[in-house]
Amino acid sequence: MPELPEVEVVRRGLVSWVRGRTIEAVDVLDPRSIRRHALGTEDFIGNLEGAVVADVVRRGKFLWMPLLDRAGLQGRQMNGSGDVPAVALMAHLGMSGQLLMQDRDVPDEKHLKVRFRLSRSDGMPEQLRFVDQRIFGGLFVTAMVPTDDGGPGGLAESPLALIAEEAAHIARDPLDPAFSFDLFFRRLRKRKTGLKRALLDQGLVSGIGNIYADEALWAAKLHYARPTDTLRRAEAERVLESARQVMLDALAAGGTSFDSLYVNVNGASGYFDRSLNAYGREGEPCKRCAAAGIHATIRREQFMNRSSHTCPVCQPRPRNGRW
Template identity: 45%
Template sequence: MPELPEVEVVRAGLAPHVLGRRVVSAAVHSERTARRFEPGAQAMASWLGGAVVTGVGRRGKYLWLELDGAPLPLLGQPAGDDGRSALVVHLGMSGQMLVRSAAGGAVAEAPVSKVPVPVGVSPRGTADCTVAEPVTAHRHLRAALDLGGGPEPGEVVRVEFVDQRTFGWWLPAPFVDVDGTSVPAPVAHIARDPMDPRFDVAAVVRVLKSKRSEVKRLLLDQTVVSGIGNIYADEALWRARVHGGRPANTLTRPALTRVVEAARAVMADALAQGGTSFDALYVNVNGQSGYFSRSLNAYGRAGEPCERCGTLIVRERFTNRSSYFCPKCQRTPRLR
């Protein structure tokens, strides 16, 4: 599943293509993509038509388009604190937001099938833009937006939501205020992530110190700190020289601080390299893979020597996943 760096790469890639543009056409082809939205896929597509994208936001692993001109009361949904609305996007295991020209030119290259998928035009009109002929669609296309109003007259850019495993979803939602920050309602329960300017390391350490759960389990708890998944948890713990099975309340505050700071640092390093890609399921908006997999020190390196001490990296089961660590640098907690 894409973690914070991968989702941030997508957010940053989308922004220059969509900000200030208006949705001239929308389609949601898969009911699974709209499964969290009771009115359904067709209602979502109609609601999106005519909306103007005024922002592209992210918290943790959640991404959203901030929209003007798409009032939720039209769908029988409650308005938010300030009347704005958002299209929340969760990439799931394999979701991709790809950008290309609606006229068929490649803003971003992507594998295609031979079967064209038409994009339905919203009944709210297209104003000054004309939608191009339907282009050949990606075989795992689940939803698409055509966006007009760019610097070139008549230019239309297409954003495609491609999702092979169909765990991803879209959801219209109002904005709400959480601790002085406006976020879409479905994201309200998510803690601030380490890239948030208002992220408070000391506050997170206090929460961790009060818990008896294993420190890795808490790093993966999106209500404690968001954006960290299995890859970056293992990498942060390796950098901090802490075993993920240690109960958080048995660690000192300086040790916990090292863990949190290491999580922020490793994700910043990953972001600089476009994220971590092991296969074609994670790509940026241009269809390109990230390169941080080449810089991993623990995750996925079982049987390889630790870059710090030379001891072989060990893999062990962790819930329904795996943990990777150095048995010398990250001492296994003693059993009581």
């Protein structure tokens, strides 16, 4: 599955092409890609044609485009007189979903599922295409609802205190300016579970997947089985800052690995290939220990039907670690 930095690469690439443009026509070429829109194809198209894309927003790995009624915007600047989006186009990228900006004369991609024809804009491609080879992803329209804390719904160019209803259940992510460490730490201490399980709990903190959890724990010198109710504030700060930094590093690398007209998620940014310290390095030397002249190799263990990668020397298992 795509990780948070890959989805943020999509958001940043997409917003410069679609924000403020009208969706003039929608072609659904494969209804399976809008199966999450329960009211069907006609309702999906009816909600979108004539709507203006107000922004592109991300919280955790969730991505959506708030939509404004074109008729209500005539003669007024977008959002300039209190207009707020009632619905949003939600994009779930799955394992192979791609959002591509293309000119109309570019031949259709082999796995093209949905095409959006946008209003003309100088120098801008006219079509947004959703391509998905495995069809694990999809698009649907959802309501916009107020955020529970009164803050912005997610990372956006023009933040509003609204969030796509389908994303309202997840917590803020470490890259969100409105993320509250105090709230996170209070909730973390109340849990009686292992640290990595907590980091993967999207209701506690969103956007940290298996890869980034392993990398953050390695950077923070903490074991995945450390009980959360024993975690000191400084340790929690260290692991959250490590998660934030490793995702910023990935974003910096991933953001240069995609063509600006080919907004793509393929599950692995350029960062993965050259800068991982723990994940996927089973049997290889721990870089930190090696730098200190200590021989230690990364160990892989089964964890929640997945794997965890740790160094047994600088990330020792806690004596009371039960997870």
